[in-house]
Amino acid sequence: MADDQPWPRRRVTLADVAQRAGVSPALVSIVMRDAPGASQQSRQRILAVADQLGYRPDVRARALASLKAHTIGVLFGRAGRFHLELIDGLYTAAEERGWDLVLSALTTSRDEKRALASLHDFRFDALIMLGPPVAEPMLAGNVPLVVMGWHVDHPDVDIVRTSDEHGMALAVQHLVELGHRRIAHLQGGDGLVAVSRRDAYVKAMRAHRLTKEIRVVRCDGEDQLDGQRAARAMLDDDAGLPTAVIAFNDDIAAAAMSVLGQQGIDVPGEISIIGFDDSALARGPGIDLTSVQQLPQEMARLAVDRIIARTAAGAVLDRELVLEPELVIRSTTGPAPG
Template structure:
């Protein structure tokens, strides 16, 4: 049966060879970008492959090769920043000639289930964007890099931005604008949320504002959680803060929306700072002051560390900590005079 007669069937090398009128071996040479095919043959075969919608079978290719090919990636619903990290991982892996196999974490799909689905690809290494756990399941079995949090396991590499410095930058900026009643919209119970919560408290103490420390529970990291946190802030019954530092940009943007619905102006009544400096923060409708991370650089470093580990190279330090930056936009301003 011709592949065009059954669009549900996966297009194979044999299909491409049949349509192009060449051998399957020659198609394989072209798809692997190996020597042995004329320029005319390459162009014809690639044209037919594109016409038929041929895509390489990643699992078959990794099984057939002795060279490491596949990086498994675990990711969760941690807002837009994880999407930007994924984009960076694709770019960095492609540059190295590697493939990615993605597995998502959901409310009903935990780390074990997500890892088990990756085993079908015979992954050669693992990059974890989530879940932020202290003991990744595959630690010590394949090279593992976690992105965004600290792990004590000696066989796990780490690429993260300094949450301590990031929160210090946020609180320093607000204090310089005259704010002292500064609350924190936290991001749930995970390790990253805990690190940023602790960093917020430390930054407040550094300015002598321990009595003003106020952590508002959101329950998670996405925009629905941010809405819940903002409503909790408004319903607390105590005096509203003059500024808020959110766990991430998604929570900050959602909080700004809830505040606007209640007639509370940002930044005139409350200044708001996010964390990540994602595309969301930079959008004209949000224009959010945020702590900047660089997802493409983090992704590049994670892939470089994976390649180094699989090549058996000596690695001086298993933890890479990047320094964040502060991007000031219109969501923060001077404290309003009473």
């Protein structure tokens, strides 16, 4: 491969590295596996050549050649920026523990079955699901499996999630303390996570004796376009403008802020907005969104550790780990208008 090419024309093999370094393929294998049997000088020379050639280990071949599990499949879908942060955390956690990830995406035309079929080509040893949020994952009981973000009753499925109930209770409490009563919720679709957060909002409102003020505005999905449509529907509603809104996630909250701004409605002067996830979007310039904080790096670490523990013989674990979130208060919430 020419040094100025960004990617090899074909996959660089152990034999290529061995030929360039002037050593045997067996010695290259020892170095790449970080196994004993090579001198420090040989290791440095082989690693330098591998880097020069752009050598990357064959994940599938390594998994097949080993009796130990090495590869985690990850299923994810369209669920806003937070899933991207979870994936980043999963890569970090897996790499630190010597495991590999292989991803498969859910799209409008690619359901759980098709997404899993592509993962099977990589012979994955365990599965982490960021989506779809289903009550009965297809591979439950067949491989070590962790779902992230929702509850599953299946006894062979582990769960890592943030407490939607606690998060919504914090959000409603904060707004009530600011004098708000007409607090609406923008529900992100009809999935299990969306329903869980909606129910948590309703429970929190009832706890503050605001049952008559409960107002749920449905979004068709979880992204910013869905949030824009829902915000416009809320503005057109005869019920009038609430003084505060708690959105399903930060993407929908930011979209609502954009629509309200286009109509000259001041945030937080006329209406307060709270998101959920505390993603990078919430912390971005010009947004500065009050949001229920989830911890993607910590959740990812727990999920990967869960997988590794389940593959160990005789591991006995609590099946569900529920993290209690905090509310990060920024500039999008303020006192209820007079």
